Amino acid sequence: MKIILLFSLMMMSFFGQSQTITLQSFATGFDSPVEITNAGDSRLFVVQKGGLIRILNTNGTVNTTPFLNISTLISSDGERGLLGLAFHPNYTTNGYFFVNYTNISGNTVIARYSVNSGNPDIANTTATILMTISQPYSNHNGGSIKFGSDGYLYIAMGDGGSGGDPEGYAQNLTINASFPTRVFLGKMLRIDVNSTIAPFYTIPATNPYFGQSGLGEILATGLRNPWKFSFNRLNGDLWIADVGQSSVEEINKVANPLPNTGINFGWRCYEGNSTYNTSGCAPSSTMTFPFAQYARSGGACSVTGGYFYTGSTYPNFQNKYFFTDYCDDKIRMVNSAGVITTTTSFSGNNFVTFGEDVNGELYIAGISSGTIYKIIDSSLSSSDFETNGFSLFPNPAKESFTIKGSTVNLATKIDIIDLTGKLLFTKQVSTNPENTITTASLSKGIYLVSVETTNGTNYTTKLIIE
Structure with missing residues (x-):
């Protein structure tokens, strides 16, 4: 006894300690990495803003030949570029994956590609374009695409850019005949990509605007620039990091199952919980306010969304959502009570993306450093x-x-x-x-x-x- x-008693002493987040360099030499994801196996796929997707192996080596190179199709100035990658839930059987990029005209393109049947490390270069969305400005392109637990493809769109949403796109549901796709700006879209006929997707019947011509793809409104969203792979909850205008950065959470009544995240009426421009806005009671937010202070300027930790290696990380900020390079965690804790700065990186491997362990990449780090608990x-x-x-x-x-x-x-x-x-x-x-x-x-x-x-x- x-x-x-x-x-x-010894065990209580160990796990009473708070976690200490450390970054362990995993691979270097990337050119503006903006997305890290997996295809259901041990490899990581790193998206480079200029148009390359590269394979990162478990031992930290990077394949010499890119998985895909579409650099000639892309405008990558400013916030534009190859921004998103998502593998079909049935990728192992159908070989489909999807990308989000801004084309040479500056418009958002959602396209489907397929893996080479003879080489799992190389993709075919022939694409099927599902959507092209007109962009009025060069910034606020969103870029993330992810599959939810329902099997549908989710697409995060920024408000079209400039500052303050001058055209009111994030709250707009009126179609402009000259630019009909701009109604998708400032929205979260949801489509079923299993159609075999043009436009190679259908609209889920549970979408709130199902049956309304030109609006059916819309799941949620009121986003400014959702720079990274993700799903909790264990329960399907949706987490969205939305970049603020000048004062507040916000984290939104929507529990699974997602409501089919239309979610309004509030922008441009509200920036976080604060009033921004409520002219012509619906009552605040109809809007979904942030799960957590932080002020632009101490060098913070632009939130980068991450993942709710679902791995098993670091028990201290469990029940926490990880995110960061592009300018201050501090990793943040928010717990179930909405309380945010912050590390000291890992400066010199300009973190723009997290990654999750097949086991739920987390990675992070600096667009300036070109380094992929593994996030570990060093306590x-x-x-x-x-x-x-x-x-x-x-x-x-x-x-x-x-x-x-x-x-x-x-x-x-x-x-x-x-x-x-x-x-x-x-x-x-x-x-x-x-x-x-x-x-x-x-x-x-x-x-x-x-x-x-x-x-x-x-x-x-x-x-x-x-």
Whole structure:
């Protein structure tokens, strides 16, 4: 009983600590990366603003040949470019994926491509264009596209640009005959892309404007520039980061199942919870206000949306949505109560996208640095482990890890214990300052490593196996 009690107290001490977010460089050399996603396997696909999609492997290497190169089709000045990528839920059988880019005329294009049947690392260059949406200005293009748990493709559109939504697009539902597709600006669109006849999509019957010519694709209104949205892959909740005008950056959350009555996120009537320009606006009671927001202060200027953490490697990350800001490079988390916590700055990156791998672990990319980082919780060691001269590396580990001690504090025995307290591995070691342990027999997850020293003292730390 004493052993169990002591172990329980030790566990409480470990998990009472707050997480420490650290960025671990995973791959470098990208040219303006703006999206990271996966196709249901271990690869990551990195979208470069100039028109290339590159494959990033689990060992951090990047394929020399791009998965797709459509740079000749794209205008990439300012906020324009190849901005979004989404793989069809049935990608393994139909090979379809979809992109969002601004063409050489500056208009938004949603197009379908397919993978080469003989090489899974190369895409066919023939496209089927589903939508072309007229853009009046060069900024506020939105860009994210994602599949929801309902199997439909969601498309986030900015308000068309300039500043203050001068044309009132975000609240507008009246079609301009000269530019009919501009009614989609400032909206979230939802379409079913499983049609085999032009325009190669249909409108879900649950869309709020279903049956209304020219409006059926619209799911929600009142967005300014939704720079990244995502779905919680476990429960289908929708998270949208919407860039503010001058004062407030906002995070919107819509629980699954999404309402089919038409969501209005408030812009240009409101910026976050604050009044912006309510001329001609519907009552505030009809609008959906942010789940969380933060002020443009301390260098913040433009929110970058991320993901609700659904991985298993870092328990401290669970039940939190991750996002950041382009200007201050601080990673932020918001919990279920809407409380935001903020890290110090990882400056020099200009973070514009997060990524989620097939296991729900998170990555982040800097458009300026061209670096893809893995987001990890570095609060792995108990204080006495490090202060007594021990270190464990790499952590997270894949095939092995090494424990290094000082010349006056040598390990004689190393134990690996799972989080239930079960002893999985023990090894008597020599008085060598460094001892390497293979981890081939361990599954992915978190473990405790206990070191017994020459004087009989035990020191413990956490180990993550990837």
